[in-house]
Amino acid sequence: MRLFAAVLPPAEAVEELDRAVGRLRELPGAEGLRWTGRDGWHFTLAFMGEVEDRLLPELTERLERAARRTEPFPLRIHGGGHFGGRALWAGAAGGIGDMRLLAERADAAARRTGVPMEEHRHYQAHLTLARSRGSRGGGREGGVTSMTGVTDSTDVDLPLYTEALSGFEGTPWQVAELVLVHSRLPVSGVPGEQPRYEAVARMPLGRARPSGGALPGASG
Numbered sequence: 001m002r003l004f005a006a007v008l009p010p011a012e013a014v015e016e017l018d019r020a021v022g023r024l025r026e027l028p029g030a031e032g033l034r035w036t037g038r039d040g041w042h043f044t045l046a047f048m049g050e051v052e053d054r055l056l057p058e059l060t061e062r063l064e065r066a067a068r069r070t071e072p073f074p075l076r077i078h079g080g081g082h083f084g085g086r087a088l089w090a091g092a093a094g095g096i097g098d099m100r101l102l103a104e105r106a107d108a109a110a111r112r113t114g115v116p117m118e119e120h121r122h123y124q125a126h127l128t129l130a131r132s133r134g135s136r137g138g139g140r141e142g143g144v145t146s147m148t149g150v151t152d153s154t155d156v157d158l159p160l161y162t163e164a165l166s167g168f169e170g171t172p173w174q175v176a177e178l179v180l181v182h183s184r185l186p187v188s189g190v191p192g193e194q195p196r197y198e199a200v201a202r203m204p205l206g207r208a209r210p211s212g213g214a215l216p217g218a219s220g
Contacts, residue, residue: 080165
């Protein structure tokens, strides 16, 4: 199954961001972007790709250890940016150092389990909002400054959208869990179909109790 570890924003943060994205979609050229669904908004910590089912128990156990070693930390959605002409994203602020540490620990947990991981890159906390229509949707979920499986051509002025997001400041929340997510890619071939996400396991940070992020426990 195709897996990644993530931090999920709570419902209140999703609602705030959704209102901001609604305004972005009124900007010139918005129809030239493929907008992601709010049900799948997340901050990727470590993208693992296809993982053999036999590795899942050990992977989950190692991620649980990584979560226990990391104390809860504050986070808020903050501003935005873009990767070339390929993707528009919302950023984060607050406990970025703690989030980067959690990402490193999740990456290490996957590697020690035997999951083939890409070469480690600088972690960039971001939540993907849209991709150019020239981009292929089968790329990674994000979390590093280099993205794969996309082209770099688009007529959409992404800096315009980044500027519109620059003043966005979401309400802070306490990140209290790491979530292992199963990503199901579209298979119907219907234009605009979004990936489906299923929370496979939720792992409390430190001594925190799970907070329940935006993704459902199962997507069917």
